[in-house]
Amino acid sequence: MASIRISSLHKVYGKTPAVRGVDLSIGTGEFVVILGPSGCGKSTLLRMIAGLEDITSGVVAIDDVIVNDLEPGDRGCAMVFQNYALYPHMSVSENIGYSLKVAGVARAERDEKIRRVATLLGLDTFLDRRPAQLSGGQRQRVAMGRAMIRSPRVFLFDEPLSNLDAKLRLQMRLEIKRLHRELGSTSIFVTHDQLEAMTLADRLVVMNGGKIEQVGTPQEIYRRPASLFVADFLGSPPMNFIPAVIDDEGKAVCADGLRPCPDLIWDLEPGAEVRIGVRPGDLQIVGRSARGALPFEVEMVEDLGTENHLHGTTTGLRMTAVLATGEAVPDHPFAVLIPESAVHLFRERDGARIDPRSVSRIH
Amino acid sequence: MTTSMNRVLSSGAAVEPEVSRKARPRIRPGALTIHATMILLAFIAIFPVYWMVVSSLKAENEIFSTGLWPSAPSLDNYGFVLSQIPMLRMLANTTVVAGVTAALHVLTGLFAAYALVRWRFRFSGFVYGLIALSWLVPFQVTMIPNYVLASRLGLLDTLAGLIVPHAAAAFAVLMLYHAMKSFPTEIIEAARMDGAKHWRILWEIITPNLRASLASLGILAFISAWNEYFWPLLLSRSIENSVVQIGLQMFMTQEGNLWGPLMAASTLASLPILAIYLLLQRQVIESFMKSGLR
Structure with missing residues (x-):
């Protein structure tokens, strides 16, 4: 177990920046998930921590020791790769025990450790098989075993579940969580899957364009996204956005004069362009005459079993509302209301979150 | 019903x-x-x-007959060949020369390809280009400098002289470069994470997975070295230090060719190659397909 400190980390490929000034501290035993879209620099960041990628500038320190110039094998990190990266010519037991062989561990001790790890992962009956003779889930377990056997200070996961089917992914997710709880090792998990991120993370790091957009617990980030990007990226179905302008009173006014949150005031200059955001599950179905109500025209209903997704338009904008399956979809014209506590507002200019003056009313 | x-x-x-x-x-x-x-x-x-x-298998008086099978098949020509030249010694020499040359091709090709693919250094593209270009240089161009060098190093009329100038081949480097380039980077990175350094990665991770390419290269290099005629002709002085291709020439005289013994010697010279072909038929065909040769 170890703590990690990353300061002003930069990575530039030729003239293209991949990671731009990342600062991050990870506590001992913490499970941190780095989430972001493809090309946001999350894998590059992980690979720099692992030592597989040269650092253009900045510092990576493990347990306060700068490891910038250390070889990957000397950093005390183990990594689980997206495509498992198992040695095709070696058996499962040779794959799991290779790092110990390299480290010069005696055969008897090696075999003992291999057996222990294999039993923990349910691989004890496959030890003589080659990777090609295993299913995707079993290969993933071997990759996990290979990482675990060295008792590394830090576990690094580079989208390890993305090649598995949905059922297996859930199973492995739970397994990773269980192993982390048992081993208590510091872990960094890179993914673009928000469900994985939300369920696994002690702390979530959302990246975009080579920079960290927000760091926090999954609930903090979901409930209080710091930027338009985070608000849009996290959540399924995604957050609804309504363009608006701040009037002289500091209230948000939509294009056709509607005021979706009439009692909230923002400290923004009049005329500032903003976007009001609301999660589909937070919208309330009301009559069209209600104050602040936005008329909603249903175009399609998706029944997901546990809930219905109502896709439609409000003042010409696409919007989605979520209803529990038990709740009936109104058969008459209706509107949606944004509860004050569910309003998110972002400045159009820089995408920054702006809280209303009476912020205490938000939560 | x-x-x-x-x-x-x-x-x-x-x-x-x-x-x-x-x-x-x-x-x-x-x-x-x-x-x-x-x-x-x-x-x-x-x-x-x-x-x-x-x-x-034909007698001398029958050698120009068009019959598909000799009237009285005999091994006299083989006896004549073995009595006239040290055929077995030459076969052994050729096996050593071809075997060592093939092994060196594979070894130097592996090292060069690994360095070119795995190590990032300035002008690596240029170095690769130079190697590729050197493949296009005909033997006749390098023949005299190589001869002078071999002569100064005291390698004339030695088996080492037949091997050393052919220890590295651009073809081998290019073939293994492409095989190594297509080897999954993630597996090498996994080995690095496991603590393996370059030497281990090359021998324990990459080489076992390039067996097919290495076998192809080895077979091609062996056949090519076995069939080499011109360089041994330049370098060899004594028949004891010569290879089988030179031995064949002994039966082509100014008075005329001794066709029977020549054919017997040729058959003996072809036997190892035929044996390789029969044993490793699939790999030989694969290697020719891979190298683009027919």
Whole structure:
């Protein structure tokens, strides 16, 4: 177990920046998930921590020791790769025990450790098989075993579940969580899957364009996204956005004069362009005459079993509302209301979150 | 019951001729032409080998007869060859030269390809280009400098002199460069994470997975070194330090060629290559396909 400190980390490929000034501290035993879209620099960041990628500038320190110039094998990190990266010519037991062989561990001790790890992962009956003779889930377990056997200070996961089917992914997710709880090792998990991120993370790091957009617990980030990007990226179905302008009173006014949150005031200059955001599950179905109500025209209903997704338009904008399956979809014209506590507002200019003056009313 | 039975029987009877008609292989005219052409080409390729073996069994007075089989087959020509030149010694020399050359091709090719693919250094692209260009330089251009060098190093009339100038080949580097380039980077990175350094990665991770390419290269290099004639001709002085291709020349004299012994010696010279071909038929064909040679 170890703590990690990353300061002003930069990575530039030729003239293209991949990671731009990342600062991050990870506590001992913490499970941190780095989430972001493809090309946001999350894998590059992980690979720099692992030592597989040269650092253009900045510092990576493990347990306060700068490891910038250390070889990957000397950093005390183990990594689980997206495509498992198992040695095709070696058996499962040779794959799991290779790092110990390299480290010069005696055969008897090696075999003992291999057996222990294999039993923990349910691989004890496959030890003589080659990777090609295993299913995707079993290969993933071997990759996990290979990482675990060295008792590394830090576990690094580079989208390890993305090649598995949905059922297996859930199973492995739970397994990773269980192993982390048992081993208590510091872990960094890179993914673009928000469900994985939300369920696994002690702390979530959302990246975009080579920079960290927000760091926090999954609930903090979901409930209080710091930027338009985070608000849009996290959540399924995604957050609804309504363009608006701040009037002289500091209230948000939509294009056709509607005021979706009439009692909230923002400290923004009049005329500032903003976007009001609301999660589909937070919208309330009301009559069209209600104050602040936005008329909603249903175009399609998706029944997901546990809930219905109502896709439609409000003042010409696409919007989605979520209803529990038990709740009936109104058969008459209706509107949606944004509860004050569910309003998110972002400045159009820089995408920054702006809280209303009476912020205490938000939560 | 009877009606349904009849229906089954009648339907079966109706289906049966259809099935048997489908099962009978139909020969299309196109396929027939292709097969005929392939048979002809195979005959053209195999007949000289057959003629060589048959001629080696013929007596001197029968050597120019067009008979497909000698009237009195004998091994006299083989006895003559073995008594006139140290054929077994030459075969052993050739095996050593071809074997060591092939091994060195593989070894130097592996090292160079690993360095070019795995190490990032300035002008690596230029170095790769130079190696690729050197493949295009004909032997005749490097022949004299190589000869002078071998002479100064005291390698004239030695087996080492036949091996050393051919220890590295651009073809080997290029072939293994591409094989190594297509090797998954993640596996190498996994080995690095496991603590392996370059030497281990090369021998324990990459090499076992490039067996097919290495076998192909080894076979090609062995055949090429076995068939080498011109360089041994320049370098060899004594028959004891010579290779089998030079031995064959002994039966081509100014008074005329000794066709029977020449064919017997050629058969003996071809035997190891034929053995390799018969043992590793699939790998040999694969290696020729991979290298783009026919």
